[in-house]
Amino acid sequence: MRVTQKLLFGNFMRDVNQNRGDAGRIQSDLSSGKRVRVASQDPVSFQRARITEENIRKDEQFQSNLQNGLRQARLAQDTLGKMIDGLIEIKALAVNGSSDSYGEENRDNMADQVQGIKSTLANSLNLSYGDRFLFAGTNSDQQPFEVDDATGQVTNNSNGKNISVKAGDGVNIDFGVNGQELASTPSGDLFGILEELEQKLRDNDQQGINDMLTSLDDTVEHVTDVTSRLGNNINRMDYMFEQYESSKIAQRSDVSELVDTDYAQAFSDMQRNQVAYESAMAVHTSMFKNTLLNYL
Numbered sequence: 001m002r003v004t005q006k007l008l009f010g011n012f013m014r015d016v017n018q019n020r021g022d023a024g025r026i027q028s029d030l031s032s033g034k035r036v037r038v039a040s041q042d043p044v045s046f047q048r049a050r051i052t053e054e055n056i057r058k059d060e061q062f063q064s065n066l067q068n069g070l071r072q073a074r075l076a077q078d079t080l081g082k083m084i085d086g087l088i089e090i091k092a093l094a095v096n097g098s099s100d101s102y103g104e105e106n107r108d109n110m111a112d113q114v115q116g117i118k119s120t121l122a123n124s125l126n127l128s129y130g131d132r133f134l135f136a137g138t139n140s141d142q143q144p145f146e147v148d149d150a151t152g153q154v155t156n157n158s159n160g161k162n163i164s165v166k167a168g169d170g171v172n173i174d175f176g177v178n179g180q181e182l183a184s185t186p187s188g189d190l191f192g193i194l195e196e197l198e199q200k201l202r203d204n205d206q207q208g209i210n211d212m213l214t215s216l217d218d219t220v221e222h223v224t225d226v227t228s229r230l231g232n233n234i235n236r237m238d239y240m241f242e243q244y245e246s247s248k249i250a251q252r253s254d255v256s257e258l259v260d261t262d263y264a265q266a267f268s269d270m271q272r273n274q275v276a277y278e279s280a281m282a283v284h285t286s287m288f289k290n291t292l293l294n295y296l
Contacts, residue, residue, distance in 0.1 A: 036259040045258040052251050052258070059244045059251075062168055066241045069165035069175035073234050076134045076176055079127050080227040086117045087223060090194065091216045097201050098210035107209075111201035115152050118194045122147050122154045125179060137161045137178030144179040152198070154191035156183055167240050173233050177226055185222040187215035194219075 039046040093110045096102055102110075122145040125135045136144040137159040144158035158179025164172040183190040193215050200208040 034259055042259075049255045049258040052255050056248055056251050056255075059248055062166070063241055063244045065165045066167055066237045066244075069167075069173065070234065070237050070241070072129045072132075072134055072163075073175040073230060073237065075127060075129060077227065077230055077234065079124050079134075080177065080182075080223060080230065082124060083121050084220060084223050084227065086121050087216070087220045090114055090117055090197070091213070091220060093201075094197055094209055094213055094216055098206055098213065100206075104204040107201045107204050107206075111198045114194060114198045114201060118154065118191065118198070119147050119152065121194075122191065125182070132163075134163075134176050135179045135182065137176075137180065138163060153195065156180065156189075156191070165237070167237060171240075173236055173240075174230075175233060175237065177230055182223065182226055185215075185218050187218040190219050190222070 036042045036045050036049070093113055097107050097110050125145050126143050127134050132140040133142065133144050134140075135158060136142055138161040139157065139159050140163060142157055144156065146155040146157065147153075148155070156179050160178055160180040162174040162178050162181070163176040164174045167173045185193065187193060193212070197209065197212050197216070200212065
Protein backbone atom coordinates (compact mmCIF):
# COMPACT_ATOMS: atom_id res chain seq x y z
CA MET A 1 0.00 0.00 0.00
CA ARG A 2 1.31 3.39 -0.97
CA VAL A 3 1.65 5.81 1.96
CA THR A 4 1.13 9.34 0.69
CA GLN A 5 1.41 12.70 2.37
CA LYS A 6 -2.37 13.01 2.14
CA LEU A 7 -2.84 9.73 4.00
CA LEU A 8 -0.38 10.74 6.71
CA PHE A 9 -2.02 14.13 7.11
CA GLY A 10 -5.47 12.57 7.27
CA ASN A 11 -4.39 10.17 10.02
CA PHE A 12 -2.76 13.02 11.87
CA MET A 13 -5.90 15.20 11.74
CA ARG A 14 -8.10 12.31 12.84
CA ASP A 15 -5.91 11.65 15.87
CA VAL A 16 -5.63 15.34 16.76
CA ASN A 17 -9.41 15.81 16.54
CA GLN A 18 -9.92 12.76 18.74
CA ASN A 19 -7.43 14.18 21.20
CA ARG A 20 -9.18 17.55 21.25
CA GLY A 21 -12.56 15.85 21.72
CA ASP A 22 -11.20 13.94 24.69
CA ALA A 23 -9.75 17.16 26.10
CA GLY A 24 -13.13 18.87 25.80
CA ARG A 25 -14.88 16.01 27.58
CA ILE A 26 -12.33 16.01 30.40
CA GLN A 27 -12.60 19.79 30.82
CA SER A 28 -16.39 19.49 30.96
CA ASP A 29 -16.17 16.73 33.57
CA LEU A 30 -13.85 18.87 35.70
CA SER A 31 -15.85 22.09 35.39
CA SER A 32 -19.26 20.46 36.02
CA GLY A 33 -18.15 17.90 38.58
CA LYS A 34 -20.25 15.32 36.73
CA ARG A 35 -18.99 12.45 34.64
CA VAL A 36 -22.51 11.51 33.54
CA ARG A 37 -24.79 14.45 32.79
CA VAL A 38 -27.21 12.96 30.25
CA ALA A 39 -28.47 9.42 29.76
CA SER A 40 -26.59 8.92 26.49
CA GLN A 41 -23.22 9.18 28.25
CA ASP A 42 -23.87 6.08 30.39
CA PRO A 43 -27.50 4.84 30.33
CA VAL A 44 -27.08 2.28 33.12
CA SER A 45 -25.31 4.60 35.55
CA PHE A 46 -27.71 7.43 34.74
CA GLN A 47 -30.76 5.28 35.50
CA ARG A 48 -29.31 3.81 38.69
CA ALA A 49 -28.34 7.27 39.93
CA ARG A 50 -31.84 8.65 39.29
CA ILE A 51 -33.46 5.74 41.14
CA THR A 52 -31.08 6.19 44.08
CA GLU A 53 -31.70 9.96 44.18
CA GLU A 54 -35.45 9.30 44.31
CA ASN A 55 -34.89 6.93 47.24
CA ILE A 56 -32.89 9.66 48.98
CA ARG A 57 -35.73 12.16 48.50
CA LYS A 58 -38.20 9.65 49.95
CA ASP A 59 -35.94 9.02 52.95
CA GLU A 60 -35.65 12.78 53.51
CA GLN A 61 -39.45 13.08 53.57
CA PHE A 62 -39.71 10.28 56.13
CA GLN A 63 -37.03 12.04 58.19
CA SER A 64 -39.01 15.27 58.04
CA ASN A 65 -42.10 13.38 59.25
CA LEU A 66 -40.10 11.82 62.08
CA GLN A 67 -38.61 15.15 63.14
CA ASN A 68 -42.06 16.69 63.35
CA GLY A 69 -43.37 13.70 65.29
CA LEU A 70 -40.41 13.71 67.66
CA ARG A 71 -40.86 17.37 68.56
CA GLN A 72 -44.51 16.81 69.45
CA ALA A 73 -43.88 13.48 71.21
CA ARG A 74 -41.21 15.01 73.44
CA LEU A 75 -43.54 17.86 74.40
CA ALA A 76 -46.22 15.31 75.29
CA GLN A 77 -43.68 13.23 77.23
CA ASP A 78 -42.64 16.24 79.33
CA THR A 79 -46.30 17.00 80.10
CA LEU A 80 -46.97 13.41 81.15
CA GLY A 81 -43.89 13.45 83.38
CA LYS A 82 -45.27 16.49 85.20
CA MET A 83 -48.67 14.82 85.38
CA ILE A 84 -47.15 11.82 87.16
CA ASP A 85 -45.55 14.21 89.67
CA GLY A 86 -48.94 15.83 90.25
CA LEU A 87 -50.66 12.48 90.80
CA ILE A 88 -47.96 11.43 93.25
CA GLU A 89 -48.54 14.67 95.14
CA ILE A 90 -52.29 13.94 95.25
CA LYS A 91 -51.57 10.42 96.49
CA ALA A 92 -49.46 11.90 99.31
CA LEU A 93 -52.35 14.19 100.25
CA ALA A 94 -54.70 11.18 100.31
CA VAL A 95 -52.32 9.24 102.57
CA ASN A 96 -52.24 12.18 104.96
CA GLY A 97 -55.99 12.56 104.71
CA SER A 98 -56.53 8.93 105.71
CA SER A 99 -54.45 9.41 108.86
CA ASP A 100 -55.84 10.11 112.33
CA SER A 101 -53.28 12.91 112.63
CA TYR A 102 -55.43 15.27 110.55
CA GLY A 103 -58.83 16.75 111.27
CA GLU A 104 -61.76 18.09 109.26
CA GLU A 105 -60.21 21.49 108.61
CA ASN A 106 -56.98 19.89 107.40
CA ARG A 107 -58.90 17.64 105.02
CA ASP A 108 -60.83 20.58 103.66
CA ASN A 109 -57.55 22.33 102.87
CA MET A 110 -56.31 19.11 101.23
CA ALA A 111 -59.47 19.08 99.10
CA ASP A 112 -58.62 22.58 97.86
CA GLN A 113 -55.12 21.41 96.98
CA VAL A 114 -56.48 18.37 95.12
CA GLN A 115 -58.87 20.60 93.19
CA GLY A 116 -56.04 22.95 92.23
CA ILE A 117 -53.72 20.14 91.11
CA LYS A 118 -56.55 18.46 89.20
CA SER A 119 -57.35 21.69 87.30
CA THR A 120 -53.66 22.22 86.58
CA LEU A 121 -53.35 18.68 85.20
CA ALA A 122 -56.42 19.07 83.00
CA ASN A 123 -55.24 22.40 81.63
CA SER A 124 -51.76 21.04 80.99
CA LEU A 125 -53.33 18.37 78.77
CA ASN A 126 -54.64 21.15 76.53
CA LEU A 127 -51.07 21.55 75.29
CA SER A 128 -50.97 22.54 71.64
CA TYR A 129 -48.34 22.45 68.92
CA GLY A 130 -49.14 24.93 66.19
CA ASP A 131 -52.87 24.50 65.62
CA ARG A 132 -52.98 20.92 66.99
CA PHE A 133 -53.92 19.83 70.51
CA LEU A 134 -51.54 17.00 71.38
CA PHE A 135 -53.87 15.05 73.68
CA ALA A 136 -57.07 15.39 71.64
CA GLY A 137 -56.46 12.30 69.53
CA THR A 138 -57.53 12.86 65.95
CA ASN A 139 -59.87 15.65 67.14
CA SER A 140 -56.74 17.76 67.11
CA ASP A 141 -58.56 21.01 66.36
CA GLN A 142 -60.71 20.74 69.51
CA GLN A 143 -59.55 21.48 73.06
CA PRO A 144 -59.56 18.04 74.72
CA PHE A 145 -60.26 18.99 78.36
CA GLU A 146 -62.58 21.61 79.82
CA VAL A 147 -62.69 22.51 83.50
CA ASP A 148 -65.91 23.92 84.94
CA ASP A 149 -64.83 26.89 87.06
CA ALA A 150 -67.90 26.57 89.30
CA THR A 151 -67.85 22.83 90.04
CA GLY A 152 -64.28 21.91 89.09
CA GLN A 153 -65.63 19.04 86.98
CA VAL A 154 -63.45 18.01 84.02
CA THR A 155 -65.03 17.20 80.63
CA ASN A 156 -63.04 15.04 78.21
CA ASN A 157 -63.66 15.97 74.55
CA SER A 158 -60.88 13.87 73.04
CA ASN A 159 -61.37 10.66 71.08
CA GLY A 160 -59.63 7.30 71.34
CA LYS A 161 -57.54 7.54 68.17
CA ASN A 162 -53.86 8.36 68.48
CA ILE A 163 -52.15 10.65 66.01
CA SER A 164 -49.35 8.94 64.14
CA VAL A 165 -46.48 9.72 61.79
CA LYS A 166 -45.70 7.90 58.54
CA ALA A 167 -42.19 6.72 59.31
CA GLY A 168 -41.66 4.47 56.31
CA ASP A 169 -43.38 2.38 53.68
CA GLY A 170 -46.16 0.69 55.62
CA VAL A 171 -44.80 1.96 58.96
CA ASN A 172 -46.85 4.33 61.15
CA ILE A 173 -45.76 5.26 64.68
CA ASP A 174 -47.98 6.92 67.29
CA PHE A 175 -46.36 10.11 68.53
CA GLY A 176 -49.15 11.25 70.82
CA VAL A 177 -51.46 9.99 73.56
CA ASN A 178 -55.18 10.53 73.23
CA GLY A 179 -57.16 11.82 76.19
CA GLN A 180 -59.49 8.82 76.27
CA GLU A 181 -56.59 6.40 76.66
CA LEU A 182 -54.93 8.61 79.26
CA ALA A 183 -58.03 9.02 81.42
CA SER A 184 -59.13 5.36 81.25
CA THR A 185 -57.44 3.80 84.28
CA PRO A 186 -58.15 0.27 85.61
CA SER A 187 -60.12 1.88 88.46
CA GLY A 188 -62.19 4.18 86.24
CA ASP A 189 -61.95 7.68 84.81
CA LEU A 190 -58.86 9.44 86.14
CA PHE A 191 -60.48 12.81 86.72
CA GLY A 192 -63.55 11.11 88.16
CA ILE A 193 -61.32 9.45 90.75
CA LEU A 194 -59.72 12.78 91.63
CA GLU A 195 -63.16 14.41 91.94
CA GLU A 196 -64.28 11.58 94.22
CA LEU A 197 -61.19 12.01 96.41
CA GLU A 198 -61.81 15.73 96.63
CA GLN A 199 -65.39 15.14 97.75
CA LYS A 200 -64.41 12.59 100.39
CA LEU A 201 -61.85 15.04 101.77
CA ARG A 202 -64.55 17.72 102.00
CA ASP A 203 -66.88 15.21 103.66
CA ASN A 204 -64.14 14.34 106.16
CA ASP A 205 -64.65 10.69 105.19
CA GLN A 206 -61.46 9.19 106.56
CA GLN A 207 -62.34 5.59 105.74
CA GLY A 208 -63.51 6.53 102.24
CA ILE A 209 -60.22 8.29 101.63
CA ASN A 210 -58.34 5.21 102.82
CA ASP A 211 -60.37 3.02 100.46
CA MET A 212 -59.33 5.20 97.50
CA LEU A 213 -55.58 4.72 97.94
CA THR A 214 -55.56 1.68 95.63
CA SER A 215 -57.39 3.63 92.93
CA LEU A 216 -54.88 6.44 93.25
CA ASP A 217 -52.04 3.93 92.88
CA ASP A 218 -53.75 2.72 89.70
CA THR A 219 -53.84 6.24 88.28
CA VAL A 220 -50.11 6.74 88.85
CA GLU A 221 -49.26 3.34 87.42
CA HIS A 222 -51.56 3.84 84.43
CA VAL A 223 -50.12 7.22 83.45
CA THR A 224 -46.61 5.85 83.96
CA ASP A 225 -47.39 2.95 81.60
CA VAL A 226 -48.79 5.30 78.97
CA THR A 227 -45.71 7.52 79.29
CA SER A 228 -43.43 4.50 78.90
CA ARG A 229 -45.19 3.44 75.70
CA LEU A 230 -44.76 6.94 74.33
CA GLY A 231 -41.08 6.79 75.32
CA ASN A 232 -40.69 3.53 73.40
CA ASN A 233 -42.19 5.17 70.33
CA ILE A 234 -39.81 8.12 70.71
CA ASN A 235 -36.91 5.66 70.78
CA ARG A 236 -38.27 3.95 67.64
CA MET A 237 -38.52 7.28 65.83
CA ASP A 238 -35.01 8.27 66.92
CA TYR A 239 -33.66 4.94 65.70
CA MET A 240 -35.41 5.17 62.35
CA PHE A 241 -34.23 8.76 61.88
CA GLU A 242 -30.62 7.66 62.40
CA GLN A 243 -31.14 4.71 60.05
CA TYR A 244 -32.33 7.05 57.31
CA GLU A 245 -29.37 9.34 57.95
CA SER A 246 -26.90 6.46 57.55
CA SER A 247 -28.75 5.22 54.48
CA LYS A 248 -28.62 8.68 52.88
CA ILE A 249 -24.85 8.89 53.36
CA ALA A 250 -24.37 5.48 51.73
CA GLN A 251 -26.74 6.26 48.86
CA ARG A 252 -25.16 9.63 48.15
CA SER A 253 -21.81 7.87 47.98
CA ASP A 254 -23.32 5.44 45.47
CA VAL A 255 -24.65 8.30 43.34
CA SER A 256 -21.26 10.00 43.46
CA GLU A 257 -19.52 6.86 42.22
CA LEU A 258 -22.05 6.50 39.42
CA VAL A 259 -22.12 10.03 37.99
CA ASP A 260 -19.62 12.33 39.70
CA THR A 261 -16.20 13.16 38.33
CA ASP A 262 -13.23 11.28 39.74
CA TYR A 263 -10.95 14.31 39.95
CA ALA A 264 -7.74 12.34 40.46
CA GLN A 265 -8.47 10.24 37.39
CA ALA A 266 -9.65 13.25 35.38
CA PHE A 267 -6.48 15.26 36.09
CA SER A 268 -4.38 12.22 35.19
CA ASP A 269 -6.33 11.82 31.93
CA MET A 270 -5.95 15.53 31.20
CA GLN A 271 -2.17 15.39 31.63
CA ARG A 272 -1.91 12.26 29.49
CA ASN A 273 -4.07 13.90 26.86
CA GLN A 274 -1.90 17.03 26.90
CA VAL A 275 1.29 14.96 26.47
CA ALA A 276 -0.29 13.09 23.55
CA TYR A 277 -1.36 16.35 21.92
CA GLU A 278 2.03 18.00 22.31
CA SER A 279 3.75 14.86 20.99
CA ALA A 280 1.46 14.78 17.95
CA MET A 281 2.18 18.42 17.19
CA ALA A 282 5.93 17.82 17.53
CA VAL A 283 5.77 14.88 15.13
CA HIS A 284 3.68 16.92 12.72
CA THR A 285 6.22 19.74 12.72
CA SER A 286 9.07 17.33 12.14
CA MET A 287 7.43 15.26 9.39
CA PHE A 288 5.55 17.83 7.35
CA LYS A 289 8.34 20.40 7.06
CA ASN A 290 10.15 18.00 4.65
CA THR A 291 9.93 18.92 0.94
CA LEU A 292 11.58 17.70 -2.28
CA LEU A 293 14.28 20.29 -1.78
CA ASN A 294 15.47 18.39 1.32
CA TYR A 295 16.45 15.47 -0.88
CA LEU A 296 18.26 17.48 -3.62
